[in-house]
Amino acid sequence: MTRQDKAQLISDLTEKLKETDHFYIADTSGLTVAQINKFREMCFNKGVEYKLVKNTLIKKALENVDGDYSSLDEVLKGTSGIMFVNETANAPAKIIKEFKKADSNDRPKFKAASIDSDLFIGEDQLGALASLKSKQELIGDIVTLLQSPAKNVLTLLQSGEHKLAGIVKTLSEREN
Template sequence: MTRKEKGQLIEELTGKFTENPHFYLADGSGMTVAETNAFRQLVFERGLEYKVVKNSLIQKALENQEEDYSAMFGSLKGFSGILFSPEVGNAPAKVIKEFHKKNDTEKPLLKAAAIDTDVYVGAEHLTPLSELKSKKDMLGDIVGLLQSPAKNVISALQSGGHTVSGLVKALEERAQ
């Protein structure tokens, strides 16, 4: 690969990291060709993108970012694949866990993950990352919690509507 081609690839990767606030670094070394193809297919089906790139090029592209991703540099050793997720931060973790379960394997391993500007390094973060709620899910939960008290008051008033109106009339008559 020529210096010019490397420069173009670094620019492309820099753009990918900028466009995708959520990305994971995974180690797929030791996977067979069939396993790799199955993993790529699963990634594609889930609407994610998977790219295998040299570690030095990944590091240079990360250095071009406004955010500080230097904590990830230590995990840029050996085989590195990048999973890009444009919208949902936990989608790559879910794909990796699903692949592990379907194929009864521990590969690919999570090396590091960046969700918005937070960096997680190490395979021990895979389960917690896969259980994260998306922004859409969190907003739905918040709206549901906010609506709950109002719904309870309305249902209480509707269920005892006759009793409440009778009570109000009795209080009104007593006041006169």
């Protein structure tokens, strides 16, 4: 690969990192070609872009992005693939866990992730990332919580409208 090709790749990777809020780094070494193809297919089906990129090129691209990504230097060793996702931040974590479970393999190894500029480093973070709720799920939960008290009040009023009418009538008669 020529210097010009590397510079172009770093530029493309920098733009991709700037336009996505979430990216994951995983190690797929040790997987067969068939397994890697299956993993890539899973990524594609879930709207996740997966690229195998040299660690030095990832480091150089991260230097051009706002934020401190220096703590990722310790995980950028060996084989690294980078996964980009725009919408659902937990999709790559779920894909990695699902692939490991389905294939009875310890690969791909989760190295690190950046979710809205927060860094998650190490395999032990994978479970927490997979259980993160998406923005849409959180909004749905909030709407449900907000609707719940109103529904309860309406249900009580409707079920006891005869009782309520009787109580109001009794109170109005007492005052006379």
